[in-house]
Amino acid sequence: MLRPATSLSVAAPTLPTISRLGRGAAPPLRGRRSGTTVRARMPLEQQQVTLPSLAHREVARALAAEAAAAVPLLPSAVPVDVADFRNSAGTAVGTLDVRRGEPASSIDFMLHSSLHCKVPNGAIDITSVLIFLNALTDAPHFLMEFIQGSQTSMVVILDLLPRKDLALHPEYLQKYYEHTHLDKQREKIEELPQTRPYRSPSLFVRSACSPTAVSVTIDCGQGGEGTLEEIVCGHLASAVKEVLQIWVHSCARDTSEMEEAEREIMIKRDQAVRSKSIEVDLTANLPRMFGPDVSGHIIAEIRKAFGVQLQEA
Amino acid sequence: MLRPATSLSVAAPTLPTISRLGRGAAPPLRGRRSGTTVRARMPLEQQQVTLPSLAHREVARALAAEAAAAVPLLPSAVPVDVADFRNSAGTAVGTLDVRRGEPASSIDFMLHSSLHCKVPNGAIDITSVLIFLNALTDAPHFLMEFIQGSQTSMVVILDLLPRKDLALHPEYLQKYYEHTHLDKQREKIEELPQTRPYRSPSLFVRSACSPTAVSVTIDCGQGGEGTLEEIVCGHLASAVKEVLQIWVHSCARDTSEMEEAEREIMIKRDQAVRSKSIEVDLTANLPRMFGPDVSGHIIAEIRKAFGVQLQEA
Numbered sequence: 001m002l003r004p005a006t007s008l009s010v011a012a013p014t015l016p017t018i019s020r021l022g023r024g025a026a027p028p029l030r031g032r033r034s035g036t037t038v039r040a041r042m043p044l045e046q047q048q049v050t051l052p053s054l055a056h057r058e059v060a061r062a063l064a065a066e067a068a069a070a071v072p073l074l075p076s077a078v079p080v081d082v083a084d085f086r087n088s089a090g091t092a093v094g095t096l097d098v099r100r101g102e103p104a105s106s107i108d109f110m111l112h113s114s115l116h117c118k119v120p121n122g123a124i125d126i127t128s129v130l131i132f133l134n135a136l137t138d139a140p141h142f143l144m145e146f147i148q149g150s151q152t153s154m155v156v157i158l159d160l161l162p163r164k165d166l167a168l169h170p171e172y173l174q175k176y177y178e179h180t181h182l183d184k185q186r187e188k189i190e191e192l193p194q195t196r197p198y199r200s201p202s203l204f205v206r207s208a209c210s211p212t213a214v215s216v217t218i219d220c221g222q223g224g225e226g227t228l229e230e231i232v233c234g235h236l237a238s239a240v241k242e243v244l245q246i247w248v249h250s251c252a253r254d255t256s257e258m259e260e261a262e263r264e265i266m267i268k269r270d271q272a273v274r275s276k277s278i279e280v281d282l283t284a285n286l287p288r289m290f291g292p293d294v295s296g297h298i299i300a301e302i303r304k305a306f307g308v309q310l311q312e313a
Numbered sequence: 314m315l316r317p318a319t320s321l322s323v324a325a326p327t328l329p330t331i332s333r334l335g336r337g338a339a340p341p342l343r344g345r346r347s348g349t350t351v352r353a354r355m356p357l358e359q360q361q362v363t364l365p366s367l368a369h370r371e372v373a374r375a376l377a378a379e380a381a382a383a384v385p386l387l388p389s390a391v392p393v394d395v396a397d398f399r400n401s402a403g404t405a406v407g408t409l410d411v412r413r414g415e416p417a418s419s420i421d422f423m424l425h426s427s428l429h430c431k432v433p434n435g436a437i438d439i440t441s442v443l444i445f446l447n448a449l450t451d452a453p454h455f456l457m458e459f460i461q462g463s464q465t466s467m468v469v470i471l472d473l474l475p476r477k478d479l480a481l482h483p484e485y486l487q488k489y490y491e492h493t494h495l496d497k498q499r500e501k502i503e504e505l506p507q508t509r510p511y512r513s514p515s516l517f518v519r520s521a522c523s524p525t526a527v528s529v530t531i532d533c534g535q536g537g538e539g540t541l542e543e544i545v546c547g548h549l550a551s552a553v554k555e556v557l558q559i560w561v562h563s564c565a566r567d568t569s570e571m572e573e574a575e576r577e578i579m580i581k582r583d584q585a586v587r588s589k590s591i592e593v594d595l596t597a598n599l600p601r602m603f604g605p606d607v608s609g610h611i612i613a614e615i616r617k618a619f620g621v622q623l624q625e626a
Contacts, residue, residue, distance in 0.1 A: 162480075165478035165480075165481065165582065166516075166517075166520035167475075167478075167517070167520050167521045167582060167585060168478065168581065168582045168585055169585075170517055170585065170589055173516055173517060173520060177516050178516055183516065197510050203479075203490050203491055203496065203524045203525065204479075204480070204483055204486060206524030207479035207480050207486060207523075207524050208480045211516045211519030211520050265481070268481065269478065269480060269481045272480060272481055272482075272483065276483050
């Protein structure tokens with residue numbers, strides 16, 4: 001879940017109809033450093049797979065840009081064949097950008113990815129923005145993930161991921177979740193009649209999220225393409241922006257006084273969450289979309305960002 | 314929340330209509346050791362307030378009896394004026410039973426309570442069964458709570474309360490929640506068209522629950538009295554029974570090898586959950602229902618069961 005490809009196994013069974021997502025006039029994949037080079041070496045068939053233009057992708061792009069302007073990040077640091085990648089069958093395409101935080105800042109990294117994968121009845125589009133903090137602070141990470149399985153429905157996960165056991169640390173819950181009124185953003189999304197709760201089949205994913213996490217399926221029903229776009233550009237864009245603002249002001253600039261023992265538990269917890277996410281999700285799903293070679297390459301890059309050692313799959 | 318009165322503030326705002334619950338032929342409060350004695354000393358007006366007969370109360374009674382037969386409990390240990398209590402205005406009545414676990418067993422206590430409180434538009438009935446374990450094991454506690462605000466709707470909370478940070482301990486999550494297939498019980502209840510998610514306004518309550526917790530409002534709409542009763546006696550009774558069975562087999566008979574440091578964190582966590590529950594819920598709500606004297610007496614008894622020191626309200 002917490003990773004881009006994560007959600008594939010998670011979301012697919014719950015998406016009511018997986019219809020073709022490609023919109024006739026979708027622009028070709030462009031603007032990324034490596035696009036042209038990579039494509040020039042590819043057979044024609046593969047070049048035709050592009051990331052379709054989707055409202056949710058625009059919202060994520062704007063959000064990532066806003067985040068990048070608000071927190072101290074180094075320039076992008078992924079190899080060209082990770083920045084843009086696709087499978088050999090020409091049915092899946094993706095982009096991945098990882099920017100590390102500036103030295104001495106509390107930002108560990110920002111990861112922004114988009115995946116598009118054709119499936120028998122259509123396609124799945126997954127877009128993620130994660131901003132993880134390092135051990136200079138115990139403040140929550142930022143997580144946003146959109147999983148769109150048709151032109152009328154999608155899954156939204158939006159959360160500030162806690163880094164402490166909330167039942168053991170009510171003061172942490174109060175500081176980052178109650179005082180920030182985060183739950184209001186969840187309420188605003190959940191009161192839309194088109195939403196229903198989305199439960200990840202992974203109990204681990206559910207456990208890692210905060211009690212204010214937005215985790216919903218937005219389903220606008222047959223003919224609801226326009227409605228979904230309105231919701232994405234309206235309510236959803238507004239909620240993700242608000243949550244990012246809360247995170248920037250309450251978390252990204254926070255450095256915490258922590259006892260060493262407490263910091264150690266937090267680091268251990270962070271590692272558990274990162275490793276388990278990669279194990280449960282990426283290792284299981286990305287190979288199915290992109291084949292072993294491409295996915296191995298991408299997973300290695302994500303492991304690097306996450307600071308997680310390679311484990312036997 | 315996790316206490317009987319807890320849920321009053323929690324549930325009331327979400328209950329769609331609070332209509333009178335009293336059913337004409339409701340039998341008088343009977344069969345509890347102190348009932349007659351207490352009632353004999355009371356003015357006539359107060360004697361008329363009785364715990365109405367409700368399907369959910371029967372389900373809880375059967376469940377508590379089943380639990381008592383399955384785990385080693387000492388006889389009931391509450392004073393007579395705690396076993397049955399009511400307020401001076403004659404608008405609220407309650408019963409509380411606490412049985413401690415046998416010495417050397419891993420059972421800390423079983424608490425079974427029923428509250429009935431008239432409110433301007435009707436009444437609220439709350440029934441809880443909690444079975445808490447001690448530090449001989451790290452296995453989850455059992456929690457069941459029904460909050461009925463009308464003849465056609467109620468809130469249900471049913472969970473095995475984790476005693477470890479699930480994100481830090483995936484093996485604990487696997488042992489008690491995945492391998493036991495607990496989530497199937499949640500699914501069975503949530504797939505009923507009359508249910509919708511119930512979110513406690515307390516983020517702490519949400520944080521204390523497991524990812525497989527049943528937390529729903531069952532709303533059968535106008536004229537749905539019979540439907541609610543069918544659901545309570547059918548699906549709900551079956552789910553609570555299944556969850557109790559899982560708890561009895563996987564948790565109640567479990568003793569855990571734990572490192573001392575781990576046990577200390579667990580005890581600290583248990584204390585935090587117990588104290589915070591009492592602080593957030595009971596201290597705030599019970600006095601409004603039963604007045605300061607009666608509620609003080611009841612809260613003191615619950616504190617004793619919970620092993621939580623008195624704190625300034």
